[in-house]
Amino acid sequence: MGNRKGKTGGSKIVIIVVMLALLAGAGYVYTAPEFEKEAPVIQSEKDIFWNRIDPLNIPVSDNVALSHYQISLGDGTKSVVVAEGDFKEGSKEKILLVNYPKNNIFDKKSNQLQAKVSVTDSSMWNFFRGNTAEKTIHIKVDHKRPNVNVLANSYSITQGGSALVVFQADDENLKTLYIEVGDQIFKAQPYKKEGYFAALIAWPFNKKEFNARIIAIDKANNKRTTDIPFYIKNKRYRVSWIKVKDKFIDGKITDLASSDPDYATISDKFDKLRAINETMRLKNE
Template sequence: MALARGYTGKKSSNIVPIVISLAVVGAIGYGVSLYSFESEDPTIKSSHNKYWNRVSPITIDIADNEDLESYEISVSDGQKEVITNAETFIKPTKKKTISFVYPQQPINGVLLNQEATKIEVKIKAKDKSKWNFLMGNSASLELALTVDTIPPEATVLTHSYSITKGGSALVIFQAKDDNMRDLYIEANGNKFYPQPYKKAGYYATLIAWQHNKPDFKATLVAKDEASNQKEIMIDFYPIARDYRVSWIEATDKFIDGKISELASSETSLRNRTERLDKLKAVNETLRDGNEALIHNASKAVSKDILQSWSITPFYPLVNGQKVADFGDDRHYYYKDKTKEVAHSLHVGIDLASNQNAPIVASNGGKVVMDKLNGIYGNMPMIDHGLGLYTLYGHCSSIAVKNGDIVKKGDIIAKSGMTGLALGDHLHFGVLVQGVEVRPEEWMDQHWLNDNVYKVFTQADGVIR
């Protein structure tokens, strides 16, 4: 029995490494097999699907979940066909973007018709899989494109005469194209999208001049599906405005108090222990995140036809006195005024009244936010239509919920000192499609008469 046990043990000790080796090789082979024999086809996407002007580039995006082997693009005028792009990949490649234009010179002796009205584009792609009897996976996309070389029609009907740095303006225009793809007013890198006004083909758009941008330029842009584009510069009278620059001492009391309170309430900031690190994290990093939420929630513009739009001056806090201005450029220092330790822009006005004072909706609208938002504290935000939004920060309580429709005169919240506030007050902000603007304009009946009502009245005289 002892000999049998000894002999069995010796044989087992020789087999174990072999079994392990075979298992490892098998696992590796299994993994390679999964990779080599994956069965998912490549994907192909095109920037143009129905129309083309033969001039603007067509962009093709090709992707594979593992590894592309090759692609080929051919273009035909209905009579002749040429290969414009082709590539076989040597290095591992999962994604490839190709841009090409209609060939204006012969390719391999073949010149396509330069006046063709119908164009066919074929894209083929293949991956390196061993699937499909070692042939791999493949995909193809065929585009039948109608040539359109006529840009959209566009005319500016009327607009606010002037715009102030940090302020707003209204533009009403006409635009038409059977295949319109994109329509907006571009101002300082921001795109302001219009709402249809009165009837099809007419549009109204509020635009903004960011208070920290030195110059202003506004351009109406209309693009169709064929990539034809019409641009019209809008001639505003720009009014320069200086905004206050403040140097504020960050005391130990301030940092150990309100700043630490906010840092401890944010999971991502709880490990900050150094005073200046906490100050910068709250006043810059947290603020950026809070404002990103505000910007994202205040971009939408309705696509429904707007028959009329009426806004009365905003006065959200009865007997409220302004205690901080819009556009303040705030630089924080710690003991040494020559060394900045944090920076922020104040993009609203602060109004103070009695403690826990009622905050009233000056105009009707839809509540799009009703949450605690970092430095802004409890903060409802209202969509008033046409891309105009108002927000109410530092509230002690909120009386409305997301999705509620509020009417003029409704109490929406009460003032407080939640968020980054050292005393009871209301931070009142106004945004046009995600861009903060001067609330003072929207609190001024004279400004509204000249820049909003007058523009609508002029447009109504043209639109019949």
């Protein structure tokens, strides 16, 4: 009887130890970073436009590390894997590039596609298979560039002056519209009726070259560039020398310098004059 009680007591202790070990193991699995349960994020809208020329950019990310991805493309009849692979170890963010298949597997007239994206992380959760995120992206194929027509513009523009242009821009999926002059951008404003725009364009006096272009880009990144036919007039500006008195620098120039922390500590009069007359003026243009 004594031995039987001892064996029973020993068995209970073993069971309790095993249960505690299992609970500890379960607690570790649910709390350890290696077993995190957060799925990767596929950062793309469900409905997008594509011109089939530029690669599709699909950003993906994970809170710990990405492991594997697969992207298939289909037109409702046929489907093909267009991208698949493993991420570099430790990668948390990546932009996946999707190119249109070159083997003409899809009907060229098809304007609707679906991209199925699957991304898995490196977690040991789900029996060491990781967390997987899946997303279906509906794609409208659009390869037509926006239409842009210059309706009216100033005959000429002079260096240091400005000119006006009125134009029409048409695209049902228009995304971006502006006037580009070198490294400067001018905003186009709606004019009179839908699809018509106007813009006032300036030619800085310190720029020798001038070329104005209308830039129109749609949601599929199809781009139209149209030159504005201005007659260009360069102008040579006379250089004048003006004598500045200390009274002017100590008065108006010092007041302007004091209003801006970038110039308030300048004590040298010549440096202060240059800072206000050149640096601040360019900054405020």
